[in-house]
Amino acid sequence: MGASSEAAPEIGYVIKRLRPTMPAFDALRRESRSEGYWMLVRLADGWASGRNKFLKRGEALFGAWHGRDLAGVCGLNIDPYFEGRDHGRVRHLFVSVPHRRNGLGRMLVETVIDRARRHFAVLNTRAPREAFVFYERLGFHRVEGEEFVTHRMIFGKGS
Numbered sequence: 001m002g003a004s005s006e007a008a009p010e011i012g013y014v015i016k017r018l019r020p021t022m023p024a025f026d027a028l029r030r031e032s033r034s035e036g037y038w039m040l041v042r043l044a045d046g047w048a049s050g051r052n053k054f055l056k057r058g059e060a061l062f063g064a065w066h067g068r069d070l071a072g073v074c075g076l077n078i079d080p081y082f083e084g085r086d087h088g089r090v091r092h093l094f095v096s097v098p099h100r101r102n103g104l105g106r107m108l109v110e111t112v113i114d115r116a117r118r119h120f121a122v123l124n125t126r127a128p129r130e131a132f133v134f135y136e137r138l139g140f141h142r143v144e145g146e147e148f149v150t151h152r153m154i155f156g157k158g159s
């Protein structure tokens with residue numbers, strides 16, 4: 001990883017809608033694989049096949065840029081594990097290692113939450129155990145006994 005990938009807080013992060021087709025995305029996908037994660041591989045495959053291009057109502061894919069580096073990714077889909085369109089789902093969240101614990105995961109997921117509350121009644125995710133505290137810090141509550149959901153945020157009136 002080059003020096004340009006080091007987190008330099010003075011540059012700041014810019015969150016934009018993402019098309020995961022450029023070399024910067026490939027670099028992040030490779031990094032995620034070397035850490036043992038598949039979420040960016042699944043994202044690239046779903047996009048390339050046309051199965052998931054985040055085009056249904058409420059859906060969006062966001063990238064966080066740090067200069068020319070793509071530092072993180074997070075998507076919002078209609079939850080495919082539930083009937084109907086009331087459940088949103090956080091998908092494909094990944095923050096590059098040198099950018100972790102800088103508030104970037106929070107920025108990405110809060111961007112998704114702001115959008116999700118306008119379109120969905122709840123927002124679900126299935127997090128790996130190492131991300132449980134992260135989601136709980138953001139206000140998701142732990143869900144027990146559901147195969148496809150470990151954490152949920154419920155949007156009440158006025159929330």
Ligand SMILES: CC(C)(COP(=O)(O)OP(=O)(O)OC[C@H]1O[C@@H](n2cnc3c(N)ncnc32)[C@H](O)[C@@H]1OP(=O)(O)O)[C@@H](O)C(=O)NCCC(=O)NCCS
Binds near residue numbers: 100138
């Ligand atoms: C989980 C992940 C997205 C967190 O991103 P991040 O940018 O490091 O998180 P932030 O810096 O925004 O942290 C937000 C809050 O969560 C807490 N937090 C983040 N990671 C944590 C950890 N591993 N253990 C405990 N707390 C953690 C932070 O302290 C922070 O709390 P605060 O804002 O109340 O002070 C990142 O570690 C990652 O990409 N992991 C690998 C992939 C993964 O697990 N994705 C989730 C798939 S559902």
